[in-house]
Amino acid sequence: EIVMTQSPATLSVSPGERATLSCRASQSVSSNLAWYQQKPGQAPRLLIYGASTRATGIPARFSGSGSGTEFTLTISSLQSEDFAVYYCQHYNNWPLTFGGGTKVEIK
Amino acid sequence: QITLKESGPTLVKPTQTLTLTCTFSGFSLSTSGVGVGWIRQPPGKALEWLALIYWDDDKYYSPSLKSRLTITKDTSKNQVVLTMTNMDPVDTATYYCAHLKVSNWFDPWGQGTLVTVSS
Numbered sequence: 001e002i003v004m005t006q007s008p009a010t011l012s013v014s015p016g017e018r019a020t021l022s023c024r025a026s027q028s029v030s031s032n033l034a035w036y037q038q039k040p041g042q043a044p045r046l047l048i049y050g051a052s053t054r055a056t057g058i059p060a061r062f063s064g065s066g067s068g069t070e071f072t073l074t075i076s077s078l079q080s081e082d083f084a085v086y087y088c089q090h091y092n093n094w095p096l097t098f099g100g101g102t103k104v105e106i107k
Numbered sequence: 108q109i110t111l112k113e114s115g116p117t118l119v120k121p122t123q124t125l126t127l128t129c130t131f132s133g134f135s136l137s138t139s140g141v142g143v144g145w146i147r148q149p150p151g152k153a154l155e156w157l158a159l160i161y162w163d164d165d166k167y168y169s170p171s172l173k174s175r176l177t178i179t180k181d182t183s184k185n186q187v188v189l190t191m192t193n194m195d196p197v198d199t200a201t202y203y204c205a206h207l208k209v210s211n212w213f214d215p216w217g218q219g220t221l222v223t224v225s226s
Contacts, residue, residue, distance in 0.1 A: 001170065034212035036154075043203055044154065046214035055214060087154055091211035095169050096144075096156040 002026050002090055006099035012107040019075040021102045023088035028068045032092040035064055035073045038101075039084045047086075048073065078104070109133035111143070111204050111217035118223050119194050125222060129187040129204030136162050136182050140209040143187040145178065147200040148219075155200075159211070160187060196224045 003026040013019045023033070031051040036044035046055040048064035051071060061076040075082055083106055088099040115127035127145070134141055144159040158178040159167045168176050177190045187204060201221045205213035 032210070036213075043216040043219050044213075045216070046212060049210070049212040049214075089154070089156075089212065094167055096159070096211055098146075098154040098156065100153045 001095055002029060002092065002097055004088055004090055004097050004099035006086075006088060006102045008102060009100070010103045010105060012105050013078050014107045015080060016077050017107075019078055019082075019104055021073040021075075021086055021104070023066075023071040023073070023099050025069045025071075025090055029090040029092035031067045032090055033064075033066070033071050034089045034091065035062075036087045036089065037082075037084045038087065044087060075104070109206050109215055111206060111215065113202060113204050113217045113220040115202075115220060115222065117221060118225065120226050121195055121224060123194050125189075125191045125194050125198070127189045127191075127202055127204075127220065127222075129189070129217060131185050131187070131204075131206065131217075134206060134208075136160075136180050136185070136187070138162055142207045142211075143180070144205050144207060144211075144213055145187075145189045145202065146205060146213065146216075147198075147202045149197075149200040152200075157191075157202075158189060159207070194224045198222070199224045 005024045007022045033051045035048040038044040052064045063074045085101045085103045111131040142161040145157040160178045175192045201219040203219045205216040
């Protein structure tokens, strides 16, 4: 089973600043990685798939990069609606696994 | 527009079997490449993938829960059913179903249903 490790667990950022979230896989997942955003009381929402492709309707301030074992989600200028928990998920093989999440909070 | 909604009991007793239904619209589970997965999230914790079924009835399960899980589909009713046997308080979680197509990322998700396991 591939273990997905996200860091940091919590990221304190001021509105308008850049946020950089990391996701590391215990073995290569190629580019088979997705990012999700989850707000309190809501279901997760797909942001990024294929490590760097934005899902439909996702603002350009969200970008993903990386391949193999190291991935990054960048939010270029945080808006108030971006404060949430972010999860990565690999889909390279079975079983599918998620990271532990990064909470982006207001500084 | 694709929508999914989970339904089932909100409270189950330890050792009981949980049956959850995902009712969806906006797609067909007879279309090549389409699938529906189940994911759960204990309160305050991370997401955990449970099971997945494809249009061709191919099925995959989390290895740690495989002995307790069964996933089935009813294409005519646009439903996917997940059963989990021998429920325990640690299985208390919000259970989500989600759509996937071609590759195994989930989009969109249902609203989720909270299942509490308690005597």
